[in-house]
Amino acid sequence: MDDSESKDAELELRGPGESAKGWYSRGYLPHLDSIHALQFITFRLADSLPKNQLEQLECELKQLKSVRNLESVKRKRIDQWLDAGYGCCALGHPEMARVMEQALLKFHRVRYQLIAWCIMPNHVHVLIEPQEPLGKIVQSWKSITARWALRKNAELELRVPGRKLWMPDYWDRFIRDQQHFEQVIDYIHRNPVKAGLCSRPEDWHWSSTRDRGAPAPQQQQEKTP
Secondary structure (H helix, E strand, C coil): CCHHHHHHHHHHHHCCCCCCCEEEEECCEEEEECCCCCEEEEEEECCCCCHHHHHHHHHHHCCCCCHHHHHHHHHHHHHHHHHCCCCCCHHHCHHHHHHHHHHHHHCECCCEEEEEEEECCCEEEEEEEECCCHHHHHHHHHHHHHHHHHHHHHHHCCCCCCCCCECCCCEEEECCCHHHHHHHHHHHHHHHHHCCCCCCHHHCCCEHHHHCCCCCCCCCCCCCC
């Protein structure tokens, strides 16, 4: 990552006088964008989900009446598709994953506290305590990695389609309590195991699990936080 990319990312992260949104509505449930509110974030590559299946899912959701069921069904189905490894999976390349890791760590303890993270082949899970608006933080990660990926696309055979690496927007959920906090960390670290990429969370190199030096918790039934 060169100096110009670092400066660009810092400017994008700060934004011109932008403040956190607070409570706002997006999709089926309310969201909270607030400084120091712990946030579980997932963002994915542009081609990580098949368009025809997404359209079919939207049709199915229209048949459901419960708002809570809508969110739960949609999230569970999308997680299953992501873990199936659809699309170019550029983040599966070690060099691409390393740049993604560097982007996450770059503003740790400066713009946010990075609590847990996991880089999957076609998506990323992050748990942070933000000190800046959430959208600007996510955009900085995307900008740094997208510029690098598009420059290295042919050389490393990343198979990024067109000029678009990331899907617009991101999924976020604020942490409700200690139980939810622990559940989210476990979910993040177990994602590679759930997807069949390794046997134990600590065996996955592109995750904060390797820094914790503690044995993985006992296998539990997977839940979507």
